[in-house]
Amino acid sequence: MDLILVNLIDGLVTGLLLFMLSAGLTLIFSMMGVLNFAHASFYMLGAYFAYQISLALGFWMGLLIAPIVVGVLGAGVERYGLRRVHQYGHVPELIFTFGLALLIEEMVQFVWGKNQMAYSVPEVLNFTAFAISGNSIPAYKIFMIFTSIAIFIGLLYILTKTRVGMIIQAALSYPRTVEALGHNVPLIFMGVFGVGTALAGLAGVIAGPVLGTFPGMAFVLGSIVFVTIVIGGLGSLWGALVASLLIGWITTFAKSYNIEMEDVLNSIGISTPENLSDSVFRDFWSLTSPQIADILPYILMVLILIFRPAGLFGKRQS
């Protein structure tokens, strides 16, 4: 029972982290119709920049400066890269972001090398916040939860309650009308791209110390971010949040409990074959939930695509 609570917290941390990544990606997609393959690379840049800044100025300055630097870089990529490619259609844009992802990974390896970076949790947060029957919850995780929630509330407020947010929303659906009303739509695009990548950078800053800062970190997280926004519905902020939390909890619980395929199948009335070791389905019968935990989100994505192609909160585009 205690473990359920601990797993809920752990899943929340994973989910919120995923949300910070997918929020930016889904905003960018809904606005420009482009899947940004380099999104996870900006996450990696955030971690590396923050590590470098933290060496000189400490963790908190890194937390402040790194996302801004990443955001400016992102805006630059949109202004001088994507905007030029945009006129040739979506495929060149996809290829552009794909190439950018490879380029950033190589650059990171060139500058920082291939080793793990010693980017660690700041001293003030390096203690156990509380423990539930021996399972300690590090204070840093609590900090991660609060940062992410603050970001979500801030985003939601800006998008729905402010004038800027309204213009952005209008530009999402009717860019030409908004342009005709005298707003600078390309500037809005650039801003959204910058903010989206800054969010990814921020996710990198706070995830780097716990998940490790190394050149493979973008690769490890890259595909799951796309899964998240497909499940949530492309372009939906709420969808990104719900899908992120769902994935966080599903994978955490699947890894924490050894649910065996044999028990599942038995409980729905299929009995174990008598000579299991000779059976062709031996591997299938001996599966355990931790083994398949990491592919569960993909299975979920396939199911969503079959039964609700627009995603949980997505609106089907005509």
Add this chain to the structure above:
Amino acid sequence: MKNITKLGAVSALSLVLGASAAFAENIKIAFIDPLSGPFASTGTNGLHQFEFAADYMVNANGGLLDGQQVEIVAFDNKISPKESLIQLQVAIDQGIHYIVQGNSSGVANALTEAVDKHNRRNPDSRVLFLNYAAVDPALTNEKCNFWHFRFDANADIKMDALTDVIAADEGIKKVYLIGQDYSFGKAVSAAANQFLGEKRPDIEIVGDELHPIGKVKDFTPYARKIVSSGADAVITGNWGADMLGLGKSVIENGFNGPIYTYYAAGSGITGAFGESGKGRIRLISQGGINPIASDEARATYEAFEAKYPEGNIDQSRIFNVIGMLSKAITAAGTATDVVAVAGQLEGMEYDSMWGGKIFMRPQDHQAIQDMHVAVHTDENLDFDYDNSGFGVVTESTVEMASMDSATTCEMKRP
């Protein structure tokens, strides 16, 4: 004028030919390991150590035979067995006779099979497979062949030595096993179960688990299971990013016992653990560097640090590979007849500068050597890792570990 041009062209041509002939004399060693992706750091550091060992131990001393230089040719296999087989073919096509590989026993299993097949079909371009780190016991047991030599101790030998140390610790009553889900992780788990059962039947194995290799983002759920199982110690064969992720997560989430590992050092891992792993992380390996075994080793390490200030010698067996191969080539008097070189390697006794003797067991081509259990700390260091002030200090040593261990290898010699 015309003649001069002709003369120039001819001499240029002969220069080119001469140069290529000189290149052809190099003894090339193909290094097939991951140089990109999640395990790039492990692979790249291995490559640096090979390049340095070849230059420092052989080329700087005038090369082998009649002055031939040893050259390391790097191939990136992206840790994929499929990719490795392609790279093996490329290496063979380039006329290379020696293959070194170490990261992932899955790759090693594929390579040893391919090398065996190739050597049977193409007696003219045979190659030797010098395995410096893949420790799946099968490679020197049921899957052994004449062309494969292993310079690291296999998972069974390591676990035998490691469990000697664990068995001596009366405080350990419950042990949790966790590893990567492939042949090596399974071998570690099987060996731990076997040896703990023999040496300390009272120890309860409270968890025995495998996770996907290189794909786990967050090890927290695994750490929770370890803590709630009440384990006194954790044993893991994890390496690369998987080792750091697991270790950090286990320590952060409230586990207080020792973590026994195979590979928790170097490649940034020692630096990233830092203070949090002090006195907690132990690892079993050959060739300890703290305390350093000889003046020669000290000079070597210092020269290495001068060349690679960011690097570590965390796989000192790489120097043994180069040393033993050089000795075998010199004794055989040829670098192209790999059967003769393999014959020299078999049964070779070699005095390693890192301490102790290395004996290449002829019946299964498994190197027998001293094994050390070391602890992660910042005290009494001759050399640290990752310039972090932290390193590993040898706590206990098992001499010529598993010298008489059984093997199921039925070696077929050409």
